[in-house]
Amino acid sequence: MDGNLPAIYELCASYRVPILLHIDPPFGEPIIKLEEALREFPDTIFIFGHANVFNPPENMESILSRYTNLYMDFFAGFTAYDPSNTYPLEDYIPLIKKYSKRFLLSTDSATAQNVNYEKAINAMYEVIDLCEDVSIGERIGRLNFLEIIESQPATASQLALLRQETNPNSINKRMANELIIAHQLDIPAAPWV
Structure with missing residues (x-):
């Protein structure tokens, strides 16, 4: 909630793009400020970066239960492989x-002690396996990301480049980019057009 961040949160809401915040430590003043932002900007999607690092599930549930515009970036590699972690994946x-x-699975650049990309990626599959439900695994590993991306409307700049060639209500930001690239490269447009 400092400086220009509130204005950025407003922009994020208007473009329907999420903002990922590095919250450290995951308690005290940083969480108080996060909750303030969640309340004041209910149309902004906030992603709590590596929310599980040094953060018990109870703390995460407390905030998730109160704010529907909050997503959790889950760095499974830390929980599975960092020796300083005290909470097992199963928790x-x-x-x-x-x-x-x-929930969104991530590698957090595999920056934790004793966690490289291979371990970080393996840990994501461990979480999916522990969920014992393919639909949940697909949701946290792919669909939540996809839904956030696909819900973003085409921007005014994109629509200006496309002019009258398409109905602005029929395409999203990704589709508009594909049309712009197709036009620039003089190739046929995607089949959804």
């Missing part, structure tokens, strides 16, 4: 299942 699975529409 988070009921929470992930309960809020599966608001």
Whole structure:
């Protein structure tokens, strides 16, 4: 809630793009400010970056239960492989299942101690396996990302480049980019056009 961040949150809402915030530590003043932002900008999607790092599932559930515009970026590699972690992956699975529409699996650049990309990626598959439900695995590993991306409307700049060639209500930001690229490269447009 400092400086220009509130204006950025408003822009994010108008473009329907999420904002990922690095919240450290995951308690105290940073969480108080996050909750303030969640309340003041209910149309903005906030992603709590590596929300599980040094954060028990109970804390995550407390905030998830109160704010529907909050998503959790889950760095499974930290929980599975960092020796400083005190919570096993299994402890988070009921929470992930309960809020599966608001969890995103990530590698967090595999920056934790003793966690490289291979371990970070393996840990994501471990979480999917522990969920024991293919639909939840697909949701947290792919669909939540896809839904956020596909819900973004074409921007005014994109529509200006496309002029009268398309109905602005029929395409999203990704589709508009594909049309612009197709026009620039003089190739046939995507089949959905």
